[in-house]
Amino acid sequence: MDKQQLSQIFENYLAGNWAHARCSLNYENPFQLICATALSAQCTDKRVNEITPNLFRAYPDAFALANADYDSVAAIVKSAGLYQTKAKNLISMAKALVERHGGEVPDTMEELTALAGVGRKTANVILGNIWHRPGVVVDTHVKRISNRLGLVNSDDPVKIERELEQLIDGENHCIWGHRCISFGREICTAKSPKCTICGVKDVCKYYASL
Ligand code: SF4
Structure with a gap:
């Protein structure tokens, strides 16, 4: 065979x-999915789903997260593991979304993987679930x-x-x-x-x- x-x-x-079967991360828009997926590295989706309601309540979009202070984000994502790197990357990613993409999540592998903390796995999650592209x-x-x-x-x-x-x-x-x-x-x-x-x-x- x-x-x-x-x-x-x-x-x-x-x-x-x-x-x-569907994505087990909870999200309502592309911004929420890219944040949740970035947090899910070496962390269960269940744990991420416990964290993200607080994160999105405090920072509902890329503009809010881009202006967040590190300590506040780190406190919210602490239980995700690798939280210092994840908090730093989330803020950097949000800044790049604002500066390069008008606060929106881009739709190409190249643009997605240029964002802090976004590798091919996260990029393919976005391409498939949000933009219905192959990957x-x-x-x-x-x-x-x-x-x-x-x-x-x-x-x-x-x-x-x-x-x-x-x-x-x-x-x-x-x-x-x-x-x-x-x-x-x-x-x-x-x-x-x-x-x-x-x-x-x-x-x-x-x-x-x-
Ligand atoms: S459970 Fe996994 S390893 Fe076992 S037979 Fe099925 S595919 Fe193969």
Whole structure:
């Protein structure tokens, strides 16, 4: 079986079982999503969702956050981990949004990754969920699962992103990511994956090696 066939089987399985998967970060506009995604690095989405209501109440848009003082932002995001860097980056990002984009969130990979604290993962979250553009989000679940299945053989997120983009239709990149992450949380967990109840075990490289 080639990777394209394997990918199609996995995509069908995800679509059949996690049809309604969605972004687990709470947001109401592009500004809120880019802030929440930036905060989610090495932090659970649940924790981010506990933090962001206070953050957005204090700083409802890029203009407000651009003028925030560091200590106040740091106090709000403290429980997100790496909070000093995250607070600094949030303010810098907001300043750049105001100075370069009129306070709006841009819609290209190049402009997004030029913002403080915004890597390709965050940029692809924005491109897919806000602007409905192609781009595979490679988080810890996608990285683990795509390697276990045998869709890729790499630790490099950029290489994984490029290879998955070749295997999945661009219009499905965003929903595929949400479904894959749901599958990773429920079945193909980092520790003790539930292989015996997994619907793609018959085509999984990791399962074949057990
Ligand atoms: S068989 Fe196991 S390792 Fe393979 S995709 Fe399913 S849960 Fe993950």
